[in-house]
Structure formats: structure tokens, C-alpha cells
Amino acid sequence: MIELDTTDRRLLRELVQDATQPASTLGRKLGLSQPATWRRIRRLYDSGVIKGQRLDLDHDRLGFGVTVFLGVKLATKGRVSIDVFERAVSAIPEVQTVEHILGLFDYRLRIVARDISDFERVLRRRIMMLPGVGDVEANVMLSEERRPGPIG
Template sequence: MDAIDHRIIRALQKDGRMKIADLAEEVGLSATPCARRLERLQSEGVITGYSARVDADKLGLPVTVFVSVELEQQARGGVDAFERAIGAFDEVMECHLMTGSRDILLRVVVADLAAFDRFLETRLMNVPGIRNMRSNFALRAMVRREVLPAAP
């Protein structure tokens, strides 16, 4: 990847619905070479898809909770089973395998404290293999980036 590829990616992260002509102009190419580069970035799996960013507050999900999970066993089978179980929960926006004292970090969004309590009691606490959990409520997002930094 070169600097132009990085500019293409940054432009599409800002506006994934950009027309090729506008994208080409923004990155300093003509339309045909820009379209070829875009196709290559997609076929190589650098660009994996397009989606809409939504405001969770406006969807009635203003509460973000980070849940640290310690598993009873860190063997591949236990981690895989946890990942499959957690993937079925709509409240879980992200699930990360971590280093350190906690094995898993979840980002959960819910409508209110009662909804989080229901999530814990009816879903998360029923997943086998959990030794311990700790929850931290986000007060507000201070920095949120979805765009790559400038190319090196």
C-alpha cells in the first residue's frame, strides 16, 4: 500500500458512499486508476465492507458498559465457545480477547441500568466458563476515531 491507497481508505472512511469521480478528485487520480485501486483494495481484503454509522443515543441505547471477563480456562475451546455464545447477544457491540488480568473485554450498549441488569442476569451470567466479571460504565466518549491516521 502506498500513500494514495491510504488517502482512498481515509476518504471512504469519512464517506463510504462517495462516487468514484469524487473519490478520484479527492485523492488526486483520474477515475479509472482510482476505480482499479479501489477494486484491488476490496479484492485483497483491505476494505472489508461498507456500513452506516448510527447514533446509539438516538436509537434509545445511551448507556455504554465495558465488561471485563475472566474465563475459568483460557484454552482455545473455552475461548471459542465464549465467542460463539456472546456473538448471539445484540447488546454486545465489540468483544476483544485481551492480555493481562482479564481475558475478554466487551463493549455493551443498553437503554438503561435495568436493561443492563437483565442482560447480565438472563444472558451473560448464563454463559458457561466465566470465572469473574467486572463492569465499568462509560460517562462519555472523549475520543472516537473511525478514520485511519495519516500514512507513515
């Protein structure tokens, strides 16, 4: 684990808010030179603290107005069925995330769809046809608040 000082934590908070900020802007906010800011950012990448940058798309504006969290319980368990399921479900474009979890279900999927009937099509024709799928439970997202998580 890497040691983070107060400046590193402030830098991470700034990057969480807007990762497109130039190093010169970040440096001014933190009281650092641009090269010093770049060195800190590079160190955070090299140590694995920063894993990458992601594009945050507005699914509503792209025509995907429904987000569903789907719990999936596999009918059969074993390394082969898990690998086959993960590979197959990851190939479905509407499936945004695949989380292997502990609890009532084996997986939690985040699925985007144009509307409820589009979700039903994805569920019936794609998800339920996957190898090993047993029980499922759908939860439709009503709203979402982004919380970046603790930085320490």
C-alpha cells in the same frame, strides 16, 4: 503487505471520512479519473487493506443510551470453554463486540443497553449465565471520540 503510495493514503483518508462518496467525487478530490479511482479502490479491497464497509448507528437515537465495556475472566480455560463462550456471547444482541485480550481479563465486551437497569438485566440474565464466566468488571462509557487510526 501492499505498497501504498501517497494517492492511496489520501484515498483511504477520504473513505474513512465518508465511504459512500462516489468514485467520481473521490477522483476529483485526488486528481484522478473515475475509472482510475475505481481501480485503486478495487486493488485496496482485493489486497485486504479495505475489509468492508460498516453502518455506523447512533445507539442513543435507537434508544440504547448506555454503553458498557465489560471485562470477563473465564473461570475455566481451555479450547472447549473458549469456543463455547465465544459462540454463546456472540449470540447476545446487546453485545456489540467480543475481543479476546491479554491481561487481567480474558475478554472485553462492548455492550449497549437502554439504561443501567437494562444493562443489569443483560448482565445477570445473559452474561453471568454463560458457560465458563468467572469474574467480570464493568466500565460505563461517558463519551467517545472516533479516531480512525493511522494510515501510514
